[in-house]
Amino acid sequence: MTTHSSTTVSAGQLPARRQARRRLAGLVAFALLLALLIPLSVVVGSRPIGFEAAWRAISAFDPANSEHLLVVHLRIPRTLLAIVVGAGLGVAGAIMQALTRNPLADPGLFGVNAGAAAAVAAAIAYLGTANVTAYMGFGLLGAGLAGAAIYALGDLGRGANPVRVVLAGAAISVVLLSLTQIILINSDERIFDQYRHWTVGSLQGRGFEVMGPVSLLTALGLGIALLLARPLDALALGQDLSRALGTNPARVWSLAAIAVIVLAGAATAAAGPIGFIGLTAPHLARFITGPSHRWLLPYAMIVSAALMLAADILGRVIAPPGEIGVGIMVALMGGPFFVAMVRRRRIAQL
Amino acid sequence: MSFQRRIGPDGVPGFVWHGRRLSLALDWRPLLVTLALLLAAAAIAVLAMTIGRIPLAPADVLAIVFGQGPGGSAEQVVRNVRLPRVLTGFCVGAALGVSGAVFQSVSRNALGSPDIIGFTTGAAAGALAQIVLFGGGPTAVAVSAVLGGVVTAVLVYALSVKGGVSGGYRLVLTGIGVGAGLTAFNGLMLVKGDLDDAVAANLWLAGSLNARTWLHVLPVAIGCVVLIPMVALLARPLSMMEMGDELARQLGVHVERTRLVAIFLAVLLASLATGSAGPIAFVALAAPQLVRRLARSRTLPVLSSAAMGAGLLVVADLISQAMPFRIVVPIGRMTGLVGGIYLIWLLTRARRL
Numbered sequence: 001m002t003t004h005s006s007t008t009v010s011a012g013q014l015p016a017r018r019q020a021r022r023r024l025a026g027l028v029a030f031a032l033l034l035a036l037l038i039p040l041s042v043v044v045g046s047r048p049i050g051f052e053a054a055w056r057a058i059s060a061f062d063p064a065n066s067e068h069l070l071v072v073h074l075r076i077p078r079t080l081l082a083i084v085v086g087a088g089l090g091v092a093g094a095i096m097q098a099l100t101r102n103p104l105a106d107p108g109l110f111g112v113n114a115g116a117a118a119a120v121a122a123a124i125a126y127l128g129t130a131n132v133t134a135y136m137g138f139g140l141l142g143a144g145l146a147g148a149a150i151y152a153l154g155d156l157g158r159g160a161n162p163v164r165v166v167l168a169g170a171a172i173s174v175v176l177l178s179l180t181q182i183i184l185i186n187s188d189e190r191i192f193d194q195y196r197h198w199t200v201g202s203l204q205g206r207g208f209e210v211m212g213p214v215s216l217l218t219a220l221g222l223g224i225a226l227l228l229a230r231p232l233d234a235l236a237l238g239q240d241l242s243r244a245l246g247t248n249p250a251r252v253w254s255l256a257a258i259a260v261i262v263l264a265g266a267a268t269a270a271a272g273p274i275g276f277i278g279l280t281a282p283h284l285a286r287f288i289t290g291p292s293h294r295w296l297l298p299y300a301m302i303v304s305a306a307l308m309l310a311a312d313i314l315g316r317v318i319a320p321p322g323e324i325g326v327g328i329m330v331a332l333m334g335g336p337f338f339v340a341m342v343r344r345r346r347i348a349q350l
Numbered sequence: 351m352s353f354q355r356r357i358g359p360d361g362v363p364g365f366v367w368h369g370r371r372l373s374l375a376l377d378w379r380p381l382l383v384t385l386a387l388l389l390a391a392a393a394i395a396v397l398a399m400t401i402g403r404i405p406l407a408p409a410d411v412l413a414i415v416f417g418q419g420p421g422g423s424a425e426q427v428v429r430n431v432r433l434p435r436v437l438t439g440f441c442v443g444a445a446l447g448v449s450g451a452v453f454q455s456v457s458r459n460a461l462g463s464p465d466i467i468g469f470t471t472g473a474a475a476g477a478l479a480q481i482v483l484f485g486g487g488p489t490a491v492a493v494s495a496v497l498g499g500v501v502t503a504v505l506v507y508a509l510s511v512k513g514g515v516s517g518g519y520r521l522v523l524t525g526i527g528v529g530a531g532l533t534a535f536n537g538l539m540l541v542k543g544d545l546d547d548a549v550a551a552n553l554w555l556a557g558s559l560n561a562r563t564w565l566h567v568l569p570v571a572i573g574c575v576v577l578i579p580m581v582a583l584l585a586r587p588l589s590m591m592e593m594g595d596e597l598a599r600q601l602g603v604h605v606e607r608t609r610l611v612a613i614f615l616a617v618l619l620a621s622l623a624t625g626s627a628g629p630i631a632f633v634a635l636a637a638p639q640l641v642r643r644l645a646r647s648r649t650l651p652v653l654s655s656a657a658m659g660a661g662l663l664v665v666a667d668l669i670s671q672a673m674p675f676r677i678v679v680p681i682g683r684m685t686g687l688v689g690g691i692y693l694i695w696l697l698t699r700a701r702r703l
Binding site: 172174182186193199200327332 | 466510530684
């Protein structure tokens with residue numbers, strides 16, 4: 001890895017092309033890393049399974065074999081879900097920081113995490129909900145409602161004022177989180193016990209019932225997001241200049257907000273609130289790519305998917321016999337690395 | 351010495367006080383807003399002292415506070431229970447408001463609060479470790495919280511200094527990284543800890559003004575009286591630094607020293623507040639933003655942030671005590687509700703921010 005700061009781009013045609021090639025190579029390298037992690041994720045766990053047995057579970061599935069059942073109904077959907085959730089959160093975070101031009105912004109700022117948390121806490125406390133598929137349903141409902149409220153309060157349909165959106169998001173999030181805590185403090189201890197396991201973020205026990213709907217939503221969100229890469233670059237120059245370059249700031253803002261709400265809402269509903277990825281993966285990607293979103297979005301997607309999967313694998317084996325949720329694992333792994341990067345690199349600002 | 355009316359460069363009415371060698375220019379609006387907020391907070395504080403198991407009239411409360419009470423149990427209750435509680439809330443709110451104003455200025459970020467330097471998460475980590483791993487009492491928990499917060503803040507600042515310069519942006523990013531790691535640690539404590547400990551930890555995280563004594567009031571009150579004027583003296587250089595380090599340096603500001611001193615004072619204020627009442631959500635973030643919209647002051651709103659923070663906390667405390675149902679609402683959560691709803695209301699009302 002050599003110089004990555006955005007200031008070197010202006011050095012003429014050839015370096016720019018070489019830089020593009022190098023970025024593409026980096027992207028391929030991360031994709032290969034992800035591809036290596038996938039089979040590892042299928043075989044590693046509280047009950048280790050051989051590569052051969054895992055392959056037979058896919059090629060010649062035997063419903064009477066417990067190892068085969070484990071691979072097909074738990075390990076594979078869980079692996080795919082880690083990738084889907086990671087990719088969604090990474091891209092949502094990158095868009096969020098681009099929109100608000102705030103390095104402290106994470107996808108949770110659109111209230112989706114707080115909304116999902118409030119809905120799940122209420123469902124556990126008042127409806128006795130106790131399985132991950134139902135958590136996903138309530139999580140989606142809460143995230144959607146909170147996202148809609150912030151969309152309205154931040155005037156997102158009518159254009160963009162970053163500070164207004166940030167404050168609207170912070171205000172609605174804190175109200176919802178306070179309500180969540182008030183529900184928990186006034187209910188039985190068992191309800192808090194259930195909630196605390198949801199709230200740190202985990203992929204344990206998520207099967208195809210969770211993976212299916214979440215993947216569909218994430219695909220939709222990623223589609224919108226990748227279309228926005230060029231307009232987001234233009235918007236980074238300021239609203240007036242971006243209008244002169246032919247983008248419509250109001251439309252970019254509302255589409256981007258919808259993408260963030262869909263991506264982060266689906267991810268939170270599936271795995272609980274995972275703050276770290278959405279906040280730091282865009283910064284990590286920006287160390288490599290500089291601020292251009294055409295590179296930043298794919299990098300953020302693939303870096304955070306790989307980080308998420310690696311954290312999930314490690315969390316399964318680090319503290320036997322139990323497991324440590326991916327939300328905790330990813331921050332324990334990524335936090336020190338992130339600080340080291342901040343110290344070492346020249347920072348590409350937003 | 352004389353007073354003189356003055357119109358500021360952008361048409362803001364104000365006045366100038368001329369001393370012998372120094373003169374002081376002030377705008378009317380921030381001054382009036384600060385005074386109004388302080389008066390309102392004091393009035394609500396008196397109101398809060400009237401309710402409880404022994405209801406009192408506001409006049410009686412005032413008489414007792416000023417030492418002319420009738421004596422007896424009412425006086426005992428006000429002197430030893432209600433007054434410490436209200437004063438703790440008042441001072442904690444003021445300290446947090448000022449701390450938030452400093453951090454929002456230093457980081458040039460509307461989301462800035464003592465948390466960006468990892469203070470709040472560090473304090474929570476210290477307290478959770480004490481509760482879950484060592485099982486200490488309330489005093490031990492408060493001490494560990496303050497220690498955890500201060501150690502984290504020092505660590506984040508040290509990690510972000512490079513070549514003698516910390517820089518707002520790198521400070522923010524380092525704070526994010528360290529804070530994320532500590533959040534994960536806190537999650538681990540909550541999930542892997544014994545359920546009873548986890549419930550106790552969750553309650554501590556909500557902050558509390560119950561059973562406060564003069565021992566809780568004194569540190570934070572002294573801190574406010576000493577430290578807030580010191581921050582107010584830094585308001586001018588800090589406002590200049592919001593325009594960028596280079597420009598401020600050309601205007602004669604010792605940028606790095608000012609930043610270090612300001613962060614030090616703000617962390618001290620936040621840690622005194624956390625030691626007295628636990629982590630109180632949102633006051634540090636909301637108070638400076640709210641007064642900026644009310645007072646439209648042109649420099650860093652230090653005193654008005656203090657008044658707003660104190661007001662927010664006293665109102666939240668009054669509401670949580672007067673809750674009609676048998677619902678427990680910890681003060682930290684009530685500040686979240688009150689501050690959040692107020693901010694939402696302000697956002698729906700204001701077309702331009």
